[in-house]
Amino acid sequence: MxxxxxxxxxxxxxxxxxxxxxxxxxxxxxxxxxxxxxxxxxxxxxxxxxxxxxxxxxxxxxxxxxxxxxxxxxxxxxxxxxxxxxxxxxxxxxxxxxxxxxxxxxxxxxxxxxxxxxxxxxxxxxxxxxxxxxxxxxxxxxxxxxAEPLIARWIRANVRGWRDVVVVSKNVGGTKRVTSLADALKVRFAIVSTDRDRRRSTYPSNLSMADSSVFFDAVEPASLRTFERQNSDPDDADTEADRTPSRKSRQLNGSSLRPKAVTISSEPQISTAPQADTDSGPEDDSLLGAGLSRAETMPSARRPSEYEANDALGDEKARDVIISRLISGHVVDDDHPSPALSAQFGLSRNSDDHDTDNMTASFISTASSLQADHALGGTLDAAATSDEEEEEIRNPTLEHTVTLVGSVKDRTAIIMDDIMDRTASWVAAAETCVKRGHAKKVYCVAIHALFDDEALQELEDCDCIDHIVVTNTFPMSTERLQSSKKLIVIDLSNLLSEAIRRNHHGETVSGLFSAD
Structure with missing residues (x-):
């Protein structure tokens, strides 16, 4: 030119x-x-x-x-x-x-x-x-x-039965990119989410009562507990500990549990005995007078939710959600021993040392681990970089939970993201799709192949990954290209040369965004 x-x-x-x-x-x-x-x-x-x-x-x-x-x-x-x-x-x-x-x-x-x-x-x-x-x-x-149009064309030309493939996002952040490719191919998509499993976590023994109050304020606001104390008879309790509602009554008064039928006596107390029939009428005023909040509307007066009205549909959606355990970057069976998280805190796992229930301990452990430097994102996960996430997944002392939302059974899964550098999240998503989702084949597709020293070899060694598809936006040595049996490189020189030509002649570049 x-x-x-x-x-x-x-x-x-x-x-x-x-x-x-x-x-x-x-x-x-x-x-x-x-x-x-x-x-x-x-x-x-x-x-x-x-x-x-x-x-x-x-x-x-x-x-x-x-x-x-x-x-x-x-x-x-x-x-x-x-x-x-x-x-x-x-x-x-x-x-x-x-x-x-x-x-x-x-x-x-x-x-x-x-x-x-x-x-x-x-x-x-x-x-x-x-x-x-x-x-x-x-x-x-x-x-x-x-590069999505070129990737979509490659899938149509090279993936057998591409009309039945499922495009999978290996994390929640890549959902938009995955849904865009799924729309271009007019196929289904699924999401893999990896999060640290805190159910087996412990909490420091020197945690103060002021820190533990954060948990109870989250489950039941302090204003509600104050309201209950004001409406209770002080003669019924001799100490402050006795006036504090028990965990069982808090669960009944809290809005986190689904309301159940209750029987109201003449005194402001709630009985946990279920009743077959509940009359609505004059007793409604007594319910409010007894301290029952509006969130605890009787089931007979509450409109059923869409999930309750469609139990069959809810069961079908629930079957498309698969939760697995991830230890040291690999999916393990349910009976696999859990890593010793107590070593992280220097504490014993003996539950007799603490009388706090598991839910409270898990919440306190989460709240106490947050640092002030991570306040910009609002949560610790929002501040973590991809390298930090990869290190956490590979950490043998931490257990993670992998959730697959969507069905890939007997289908080809195409795991899609823009950057492929470190491999822990890719391997975890592939093993989840194959071992738990029963996918018959897995393609790992990325645009920028920023492989580190051992990344490509780790993907090659993973039996759950069949092909690795990338573009040539990032340089790769000839030796690496020739040594890999799974690697497929899509050339983008045509896309870039056409963009240069159209910019030089002042033509529109909108045609380069079409996948047809």
């Missing part, structure tokens, strides 16, 4: 070569190197005055060198009087740091965007940003291309 110069950085030269081949050109000469002290040196080797310049530079294992090299190339082209400078980043560096996940954290993706604008970029072309809101980080136009 006339009036176009395509430059390639050192991060992904194979992709840049493929893009230029489809455009009918060759990469323009550019001398890239390092000084003796490690500084990056860039020298443009051709005239770019009044030319449309496209710089192809993706993230790589040397991510910091790739970013600095791209910034210097942009600034060098700006100094060479280029007409426009477009940065083509198949994988945008630092895209996972697009929001502040904890106090005193950095929004690094916005900082990289600001550096690019200061360097002189006029336009950005990228593929599947980790957060689509990142387009607002730039003061320049951004074309966020999607």
């Amino acid at each position: 006339r009036g176009v110069k395509v430059f390639s950085g050192t991060s992904h030269p194979a992709l840049a070569e493929a893009i230029c081949q489809r455009l009918g050109t060759t990469p323009s000469p550019c001398d890239l190197g390092h000084f003796a002290n490690g500084e990056i040196r860039v020298q443009i080797g051709t005239s770019i005055r009044n030319e449309d310049v496209f710089i192809v530079q993706s993230g790589s294992s040397r991510i910091n060198d790739s970013v600095m090299e791209m910034l210097i190339m942009i600034n060098a082209c700006k100094g060479g009087s280029a007409k426009s400078i477009t940065a083509v980043l198949p994988y945008f560096p630092y895209s996972r740091q697009s929001k502040k996940k904890a106090h005193r954290g950095a929004i690094t993706a916005k900082m990289v965007a600001n550096l690019m604008v200061v360097a002189g970029v006029n336009h950005v072309i990228t593929v599947d940003l980790h957060s689509s809101q990142m387009q607002g980080f730039f003061g320049k136009p951004v074309d966020n291309l999607f």
Whole structure:
């Protein structure tokens, strides 16, 4: 194409070569190197005055060198009087740091965007940003291309019986991406959620009573307990402990349990004996006078919920929810011994040391483990990075609960996410689909293959994973590609070259988002 110069950085030269081949050109000469002290040196080797310049530079294992090299190339082209400078980043560096996940954290993706604008970029072309809101980080136009149409076409052409596949999200955060692919294929989808199992947790022995009151306020507000004390007869109790309602009465008065039929005596006490018939009428006023809250409406006066009205439908939905145990990153049987969580707190698991019930202990353990640095997200899980989640899943002293919502029985499961770097969550989702959901085949599909040193081999060793499908947005060595038997790479050079051509000629790029 006339009036176009395509430059390639050192991060992904194979992709840049493929893009230029489809455009009918060759990469323009550019001398890239390092000084003796490690500084990056860039020298443009051709005239770019009044030319449309496209710089192809993706993230790589040397991510910091790739970013600095791209910034210097942009600034060098700006100094060479280029007409426009477009940065083509198949994988945008630092895209996972697009929001502040904890106090005193950095929004690094916005900082990289600001550096690019200061360097002189006029336009950005990228593929599947980790957060689509990142387009607002730039003061320049951004074309966020999607690999979903190419993946959908590959599935239609290569997956046998693709009309019956189920697209699975390995975590709740990827649900939107999974449902989009399911809509493109017009198939079902399912969700795998992994959470720490706190039912077997213990709590510190030095926990104060002020901390334990948090649990009771959550189950039964303090205002309700005060109301009960004011309406009770002080002569019936000699001490403050006796005036405190027992756990059994709190469960009856609380709104967390479903209301049951009760019998009201002349004194303000509630009997737990069930009654076959309950009359409504004059006794309604006595119910309120006895301290019965409006949330405890008698079953005869309460309209049945949609779940009670459709028991058969509820049973069918319940069968599509499968809960499994996850220990050391693998799904285990129900009779598998639980890891010794007591070692984490330095306590004995002897239940005789504490008279607190399991529900109270679990809640107190959860509340006491929260740190102030994680308040931005509201919960501890919201502040955890993907690396921290992977470490927790692999931790042999922690037990997790894996929930599969949706049916994959006798179907092919396609586990989908945008980034594939560490493998614990992928293996857990695959084992859940096969061992518990009885899926007949599993495809792990990702757009950006950021494999660490042992990630690809771990996926290869997993018997529950049949194929690993990724794109070439991130560079991979030839040795790694040849050594893997399950890895399949989808080429995106056609998508990127067409985006470059349409941007140069001022054409619309909306046709690149269609999966038809």
